[in-house]
Amino acid sequence: MTTSTHNLFDWSPEAVIFDCDGTLMDSERHWQEARSRAFREHGLQPPPGFAERAVGLHYEDCGRLMAQTVHKPELAEDLAAALLDHFLALVTDEPVTMPGAVRLLRLLSGHLPLAVASNCPRVVVEGSLERAGLLAHFQYLVVPDAGDGVRPKPHPDVYAVAARLCGVPPHRALAVEDSLTGMEAARRASLRVLGVGPRPQGQGPTRADGWLPSLDAPELVAWAHALAGPPGSQQP
Template identity: 35%
Template structure:
């Protein structure tokens, strides 16, 4: 028994840079400089966590709820204009769903996950979707992946996460899962972190053999 759990932003759809542009725009409009490390820090955070970070660390002069609303409204507009599907994404989900239970565990709010799944046309292939808004902690904590495993009825050691970002990889590893990493051009993980995953250059390379390799490696 095994299951495949995909990240969404940066793994199936190319939105990581859009999140950064939107958040930086909010800071710029408020006359604030963008702190060093803020982009990397927020990658993988839940909505509650990154909205608080925008207020506490970046200094937005609004409440966390308002920071979240402004950001999500701007991202929803990006989604309505059409999601930028990463190469091989839909085909990879279909290929995995032919053999394994498949889910998504994402840091995006539920409304954006649902919109992306609809735009990708993969709703019939997924047995579960999890937003880290729905668990206690966002990535790099393991909560989202653990919840997805629970919904799929598999032990974390029997599941493979497909991830791009450092915090996502750390989240899946903390959950006790095997990881297939698809490093992005936008703030890629360190070589040390990638050494803990099975690395592919694109989702076109996500095959049953790669999944078997990742599970074997994690079990060794």
Template identity: 30%
Template sequence: MTDAVVFDLDGVIVDSEPVWEEVRRAYVADRGGRWLPDTQRRLMGMSTGEWSTYLSTELGVDRSPEQVATEVVDEMARRYARGVPVIDDSVAVVRRLAGRWPLGLASSSPTRLIAAALAATGLTDVFRFTLSTEETARGKPAPDVYLAVAGRLGVDPARCVAVEDSSNGVRSAAAAGMRVVAVPHGGYPLDPDAERLATRVLSAVGELTDAVVEAI
């Protein structure tokens, strides 16, 4: 049933969602914008172009989307240079599954942050193909990035298992026709509709074994 496994990065391999929230929340506040109660949930899964436009046009940041993207990603790169927050057991899980299936990575992070995270975790050569939503027409929850990764792997999306943490990520992978293992972040629980789309929900990425993949 499964010919490949496609991982998300943020929230699955690296615990970067809280860092993204801290950086973007401070950026909005420092530039006269207004962070809304649902802002972080809306941003999760957006491409760089989408979230930078949202901060600029919807949250009142007095900077162009291009300036927003550059300045926020620069700050994230500085944070990563001080240390990438790797999720416990994630590297071991990825390596274990890579011994059984070809792996892809479908991430909303900018390409340079993907490269930094994979270098820090020693996983650069483990994934057959990696792709940022910077390189697709639409970010998550649209299926573009998952469809593109499956295509580059030469695998039918219906024969792929995706590993996601966010509601928009689950929606994206499901819309691509993949079976989804959801590993929600404790601070960002799945919306009910996204939880229903997941084939399996785990409490920690360390629970993701070959047997789990085989069973879904």
């Protein structure tokens, strides 16, 4: 555990806002396969290193990036549509939670507001969380919505809206994220950030206030127990 993570766990947030893909749900592998299928469907090959560039992007932004990297910008909408179709088929067949997600949410649920801030379409987030038995833990679910002016990450909108719905100032909320795109969004919204998963190279980890390898890290579980308090202490 880094010094910054230790300092983060000396703090008690008033709400916790989770990313979904790669944080709660083990779905990044589905996105990677969906990207590969969308490329192949159009007779294209993913450029080297594309998977790392695409992590955390909204599927429409990813479609545009896919088209740009193969120098076919006219295919942006078609690639985005194919990407979403393939992902929906894959995630419907095999929804899998990330290690520690179920236990952590059970510890925190009812003790402070919980929300999801995701770049995925609402139908994807709701469906995957419901199939995994996690949806009931969350009071709010925020996704990009052009009609409401809510822009996708790395814009801060989804985290800013989620904190407002939870009724807390953004700086009193904790974001839990696995992607640098999501961490950038949370930081721009003034939330503190816990990164989970493999630490990327370079300066990326500095976007988080702390970093742990997974949601079942012992120090995170102990922190959640402390936040939850003694049995029977749930909020009304």
